[in-house]
Amino acid sequence: MKSTSTHVISITNGEEIIAPSPRKHNKAFHCSHSLPLPPVFSKSKIHFSLFSVGSFLRNKKKKDTERIIHSIKVGISLVLISLLYLLEPLYVLVAENAIWAIMTVVVTFEFSAGATLGKGLNRGMGTVLGGGLGIIAAALAQKLGTVGNCIIIGASVFIFGTMATYFRLFPSVRKRYDYGVMIFILTFNLVVVSGVRTEHQKVWEIARDRLLTMVMGFVVCISVSLLVFPLWASDELHDSIVSRFQGLANSLQDCLEEYVKFAAEKENKAGASFGICKSLLDSKSKDELLANFAKWEPWHGKFGFFYPWEKYLKIGEVLRELAAIILALGGCLQDSTTAMALEPCEAIGSRIVWTMRQLGDSMKQMRKCEAESHISPKLKTAREELSLMISTSKIATIQNMDALAVTSFVFLLNRVVDKVDQITKEVQQLGDIAGFRPPS
Structure with missing residues (x-):
């Protein structure tokens, strides 16, 4: 006579639950309680495996399709922004500053529409704020002569660079505005330092033209991202x-x-x-x-x-x-x-x-x-x-x-x-x- 092994677990009311080893042919998961639930444990393992494989293949196909769509959208954006160089009337308008529009498309266009919009707005805010403060600091420095010029520029670079970097370390700022703060630091330094060797009016024109071309690049990015199969x-x-x-x-x-x-x-x-x-x-x-x-x-x-x-x-x-x-x-x-x-x-x-x-x-x-x-x-x-x-x-x-x-x-x-x-x-x-x- 064959013996069966059992496990005994004590429970609080003094009774015992005896769990005999099931016979080899008894592999189904039965429930002793009458519940108004679907028979979730009666599905075969083969069916479950096929369902998992099918779901994986569908997700993989969807991901591959989204990658192809994103790549095509980036290509379309680059072609559109390159018209600033290819079309003579547009090139006369922006001249060599068109390179900033191309750079904006390359660094701003992200996989999802939200990422593209967030990065573009961060870049715009950082550029406007950094460029504006840089122009003010450069104009103030030019009025103080050679020695005062160096002192004002050095002090402003140190103060704004230190403050922006400090705020960048806060988790709440880093999550949403890290890229904007980085662009602010970069733009401010480029504008204020270039003011040392350039006239105030020329600095203003350079900042204005670069901002205009970056706005063009951002408009192209967000238009393609939102209007062409948005992700x-x-x-x-x-x-x-x-x-x-x-x-x-x-x-x-x-x-x-x-x-x-x-x-x-x-x-x-x-x-x-x-x-x-x-x-x-x-x-x-x-x-x-x-x-x-x-x-x-x-x-x-x-x-x-x-x-x-x-x-x-x-x-x-x-x-x-x-x-x-x-x-x-x-x-x-x-x-x-x-x-x-x-x-x-x-x-x-x-x-x-x-x-x-x-x-x-x-x-x-x-x-x-x-x-x-x-x-x-x-x-x-x-x-x-x-x-x-x-x-x-x-x-x-x-x-x-x-x-x-x-x-x-x-x-x-x-x-x-x-x-x-x-x-x-x-x-x-x-x-x-x-x-x-x-x-x-």
Whole structure:
């Protein structure tokens, strides 16, 4: 007669949950609770893998298309601005200063419309402010003679260069205005120093002509960026955050499917898919960059002025924390050597996966989530069931490493519920601030 190994976990009411090793043919993830939830754990691994591969190929094709569009738009802008050299009437107007317009196009044109607009406005503000102060300082220096000229110019370069560099070190300034401050320093120094060897009237003409050509370059950049297949940073940030809900739900589903399989089978299969979780851990800088660009963008489509992009950054932060916990859950699977099966965990996992997909769908369709009526009660029930499974008084006495892995899994699953509850509140607040439509 064959024997079956079991794990016993103590719970607070004195009962014991005995988790027998499942038979080899019993690989389905069954839920012992009757829930009005979709059968998220009954999908085959092959179907899930094909879905992931198909999604990856679609995203890659979209990225390649956007890169081609951006490259063509840069080429169009360079051709248009080169007309300042190619057409005689335009060349007579700007002469050699046309090179500044070309430089503006090269350094200003960015991938998204928001990045291009933000960089162009920063360059314009820095040029106007730096050039204006430079002209004033140069004019004042020329009235004080040779010695006074050197003193005024040296002092002004030191003072404005030091102050601008100091403000550039503030995080709030660096995020949105770093390029403008840098252009201010460059323009101020070029104008004020050139005033030493040039007459005041000539300095004014040079500053005026260069500003005019830079404005021409900026107008070409922003016109092409906004009118020819515009690429919006706001759309990319929104789609990126939305896709993470589905990705983390799939990773958690895959993790919980692995939870009830034989340890012997782990050597013969790829294991749970945690690629999305690992990629999310390094997504903070990209999210902040996209949010900064999105703030510069004009009203377009579903995103208006003063849209709460900071809420997207907060949701992204909580999703990264959730991804780290899911990776820890996967570590518990790697530490176990025999089969583990806890039906309450299966039911709880089902609720979590359903909730994540509902939240992702809510953000995708920009409608308010039904937190109070549907999501919160399920999370509350999940938290109560987990609290019954955790017996902190007996954790220290556990000798079996597999039982310890199961206990760790239960604790981490409780952390997942807490994070999902936090994400639900953030999504609910986003819907209220951004004016999402009511649920249908």
